[in-house]
Amino acid sequence: MTGTRSTRWPQGRYSALALLRGALGGHRHWGRAWRAAEPRASYDVVIIGGGAHGLATAYYLASQHGIRNVAVVEKGWIGGGNTGRNTTIVRSNYRQAPLQRLLEHSLKLWEGLSDELNYNVMFSPRGALFLGHSDADMTRLAERGDSLRAMGIDAELMDVDAVRRLVPLLDFSPHARWPIQGGMIQHRGGTARHDAVAWGYARAADNLGVDVIENCEVTGFVREGDRVTGIETTRGAIAAGKVAICVAGNSGHVAGLAGLRLPIESHTLQAYVTEPVKPMIDTVIMSQSLHCYISQSDKGGIVAGGDPDGFPSYAQRGQPVRLEDAIAQAIALVPALSRLRMVRCWSGVTDMSFDGSPIIGDLPLRNLYINGGWCYGGFKATPGSGHLYAHHLATGQPHPIAAPFDLPRFAQGRTIDEAGVGPMPQHR
Amino acid sequence: MMLIDCPHCGPRAQEEFTYERTRDSVVPLDAAPAAAMATLYARANPRGEEDEIWRHTLGCRGWLELRRHRMTHAIVAVRPLGPAVLP
Ligand SMILES: Cc1cc2nc3c(=O)[nH]c(=O)nc-3n(C[C@H](O)[C@H](O)[C@H](O)COP(=O)(O)OP(=O)(O)OC[C@H]3O[C@@H](n4cnc5c(N)ncnc54)[C@H](O)[C@@H]3O)c2cc1C
Ligand SMILES: [Zn+2]
Numbered sequence: 001m002t003g004t005r006s007t008r009w010p011q012g013r014y015s016a017l018a019l020l021r022g023a024l025g026g027h028r029h030w031g032r033a034w035r036a037a038e039p040r041a042s043y044d045v046v047i048i049g050g051g052a053h054g055l056a057t058a059y060y061l062a063s064q065h066g067i068r069n070v071a072v073v074e075k076g077w078i079g080g081g082n083t084g085r086n087t088t089i090v091r092s093n094y095r096q097a098p099l100q101r102l103l104e105h106s107l108k109l110w111e112g113l114s115d116e117l118n119y120n121v122m123f124s125p126r127g128a129l130f131l132g133h134s135d136a137d138m139t140r141l142a143e144r145g146d147s148l149r150a151m152g153i154d155a156e157l158m159d160v161d162a163v164r165r166l167v168p169l170l171d172f173s174p175h176a177r178w179p180i181q182g183g184m185i186q187h188r189g190g191t192a193r194h195d196a197v198a199w200g201y202a203r204a205a206d207n208l209g210v211d212v213i214e215n216c217e218v219t220g221f222v223r224e225g226d227r228v229t230g231i232e233t234t235r236g237a238i239a240a241g242k243v244a245i246c247v248a249g250n251s252g253h254v255a256g257l258a259g260l261r262l263p264i265e266s267h268t269l270q271a272y273v274t275e276p277v278k279p280m281i282d283t284v285i286m287s288q289s290l291h292c293y294i295s296q297s298d299k300g301g302i303v304a305g306g307d308p309d310g311f312p313s314y315a316q317r318g319q320p321v322r323l324e325d326a327i328a329q330a331i332a333l334v335p336a337l338s339r340l341r342m343v344r345c346w347s348g349v350t351d352m353s354f355d356g357s358p359i360i361g362d363l364p365l366r367n368l369y370i371n372g373g374w375c376y377g378g379f380k381a382t383p384g385s386g387h388l389y390a391h392h393l394a395t396g397q398p399h400p401i402a403a404p405f406d407l408p409r410f411a412q413g414r415t416i417d418e419a420g421v422g423p424m425p426q427h428r
Numbered sequence: 429m430m431l432i433d434c435p436h437c438g439p440r441a442q443e444e445f446t447y448e449r450t451r452d453s454v455v456p457l458d459a460a461p462a463a464a465m466a467t468l469y470a471r472a473n474p475r476g477e478e479d480e481i482w483r484h485t486l487g488c489r490g491w492l493e494l495r496r497h498r499m500t501h502a503i504v505a506v507r508p509l510g511p512a513v514l515p
Contacts, residue, residue: 250475251473252471252472252473252474252475253473253474253475256472256473256474261470261471261472261473262470262471262473263468263469263470263471264471264473265471265473266473266475266498310446310447311447311480311482312447312473312478312480312498313498313499313501314475314498314499315498315499315500315501319429319442320429321429321442321443354468354469410465410469411462411465411469423468423469424449426446426447426448
């Protein structure tokens with residue numbers, strides 16, 4: 001998926017040789033990874049939101065489509081939203097075909113991303129394992145595995161012995177709170193370093209001429225009739241040929257500034273990390289029945305999370321009861337975790353869409369576009385999301401992989417409801 | 429954490445309550461398809477106050493209407509809701 005990649009790298013290409021040269025010179029030659037750009041009066045495309053999705057979109061606009069007069073406008077610092085708050089799980093083993101195509105497209109981009117960006121995003125395909133706790137779970141995992149393999153995506157059903165060999169620290173006793181009957185693993189799934197994804201895309205986009213503008217909040221839209229011609233920001237107005245919303249948890253708020261209402265509600269999701277310990281979990285543990293996901297970061301901390309808080313909030317501040325639930329689940333699955341100290345917990349505002357799937361494409365106003373509704377699962381989609389959104393912005397047409405995720409699907413009864421719970425974001 | 433003042437039971441911890449939907453998204457049973465879709469899916473989702481329907485699930489099980497700030501979590505008002513509200 002390498003495009004017209006520039007080899008300019010004014011700040012210097014990263015390489016083993018550069019590292020060696022740096023070591024000899026006391027590492028004093030490293031420059032900024034991207035410019036602190038000031039907003040200009042106008043751009044061909046302005047992307048609202050400097051999360052990894054927005055930055056990836058800018059990068060692919062420049063690298064794949066040659067559109068370089070682009071700004072990414074971020075109200076805080078890049079990657080300070082959900083990009084820097086998520087539990088970094090990357091996988092494509094979904095149940096429904098449109099989601100499989102979308103996330104497999106993304107996973108293939110992950111596989112070459114560090115090379116493509118000349119930045120180590122620490123993509124670590126250590127396997128993404130779903131545990132099954134009952135006959136029903138195992139049936140559903142087998143079903144999902146079959147549909148994945150039919151799509152050419154790797155999935156392996158595991159019996160309990162195979163799971164035991166992979167993660168011996170799980171509670172395998174028959175009296176466990178969630179007895180383990182087996183699992184399904186995607187070996188190509190895993191984790192990546194979230195900050196590095198934002199920084200790598202920012203640096204590569206900047207290198208191609210994109211302005212990454214931090215501390216600049218969008219406060220309104222400039223319109224001529226039903227056409228959007230620019231944005232109002234805390235640093236002045238900026239004219240734009242196209243405006244691309246990419247603000248995750250703030251999708252509802254920002255669309256509201258344009259007078260639009262979306263099938264999205266903002267909810268809080270929390271996560272936590274323990275003190276670093278020696279390697280004890282070398283895959284990603286998830287569950288068919290629980291919202292529980294556990295992995296060990298490269299630094300050694302156990303990173304885990306649970307259910308969303310269950311009611312709308314923009315607070316970026318989680319409820320202790322839900323955190324307690326998440327911890328209890330993790331300890332029930334891996335009892336050894338009870339010996340660890342938690343060092344941090346945090347939360348992010350997730351854009352919960354009404355079918356649990358993202359919304360990518362046109363909005364009812366001309367020249368205004370949306371990429372949002374990623375709920376609590378958009379980190380894995382970062383490269384694919386940026387790539388497909390850039391295609392839409394550049395060509396005016398949805399990429400075939402993104403086409404099913406348009407906004408009109410809700411009114412037309414084409415929802416893509418992976419969990420099958422209906423239009424109730426609080427129940428996902 | 430929120431302390432919700434149930435009109436029937438008094439102030440109780442948030443974990444006894446569940447959020448249902450926004451007040452303006454209750455779809456009348458006789459709504460035409462277009463109106464039903466708009467009511468169901470077009471959410472204001474404000475970074476401010478909104479009227480919401482909650483239930484005192486682990487208490488009196490009564491339906492409540494909360495006016496609540498979605499950024500500060502301040503609860504501006506709690507009202508009981510009659511049985512006719514939800515279809
Ligand atoms: C606790 C938690 C765990 C998660 N775990 C996983 C996981 O394991 N795997 C997975 O795939 N996904 C996970 N997710 C979901 C994932 O983090 C998100 O779907 C994804 O990061 C969204 O990408 P983004 O770049 O659009 O978001 P963000 O990084 O949130 O970017 C949006 C940016 O827009 C900016 N912005 C908002 N309003 C404005 C404005 N008015 N003007 C200018 N800028 C604005 C924000 O400051 C923010 O930086 C998790 C989420 C959370 C909260
Ligand atoms: Zn009550």
